[in-house]
Amino acid sequence: MSSIATLRVGTLEITTALAAVALIGARGRSREAAGVGRLVPIQIRLRVDERGAHRSHVGLAPFEVGRDSESGLVLPDPEVSRRHARLESRDGIIFVRDLESSNGTFLNGERVREPIEVRVGDEIDMGTTRLTVEDLKWT
Numbered sequence: 001m002s003s004i005a006t007l008r009v010g011t012l013e014i015t016t017a018l019a020a021v022a023l024i025g026a027r028g029r030s031r032e033a034a035g036v037g038r039l040v041p042i043q044i045r046l047r048v049d050e051r052g053a054h055r056s057h058v059g060l061a062p063f064e065v066g067r068d069s070e071s072g073l074v075l076p077d078p079e080v081s082r083r084h085a086r087l088e089s090r091d092g093i094i095f096v097r098d099l100e101s102s103n104g105t106f107l108n109g110e111r112v113r114e115p116i117e118v119r120v121g122d123e124i125d126m127g128t129t130r131l132t133v134e135d136l137k138w139t
Contacts, residue, residue: 042089045135050077050128057131060139062088064099065126079103079127087118094118094136103127 046057063072066084075084081101088095095115098105105112106125118124124131 041139042092042094043135043137043139044087044094044133045137046073047132047134048073048075049130049132050075056134059087061094062086065131066099066101073131075126075129077127077129080129084126085112085124088115092138094133096124101126 042061044059044061046059048055048057057073059072064083064086065071065073065075065080066082067075067077067080068082071083072087081099081103083099084101085099085105086097088097094117096105096107096112096118097115098112103126107116107118108123109125118133120133120136122133124133
């Protein structure tokens with residue numbers, strides 16, 4: 001095999017490997033929600049654990065979570081801001097966005113600093129309240 005043919009084969013292998021890495025890396029959760037695409041209605045079923053009790057909440061994204069009575073999900077937790085976080089959807093993907101809350105929003109123990117994808121089984125902590133994503137249903 002000539003050196004040019006060997007070089008061509010090596011280049012194809014490297015290009016294929018880089019493409020595979022790019023595809024795997026693109027599956028990350030951190031994406032700018034506004035830049036992803038069109039709004040797609042998604043019903044979210046949450047388990048809300050607060051003060052030793054739990055309840056269910058079903059909402060259609062987008063909706064806000066906070067102490068404010070206008071929120072889509074009202075949490076009477078004094079450590080939750082009036083407008084604490086927002087669950088929104090773009091192109092069939094649910095994101096959680098912290099609304100510059102005082103105590104922060106956490107997804108699976110990590111502070112939410114930018115909109116981040118939410119999946120079934122994820123836990124969102126706000127103050128002393130935990131929201132567990134039980135189901136996502138595309139409408």
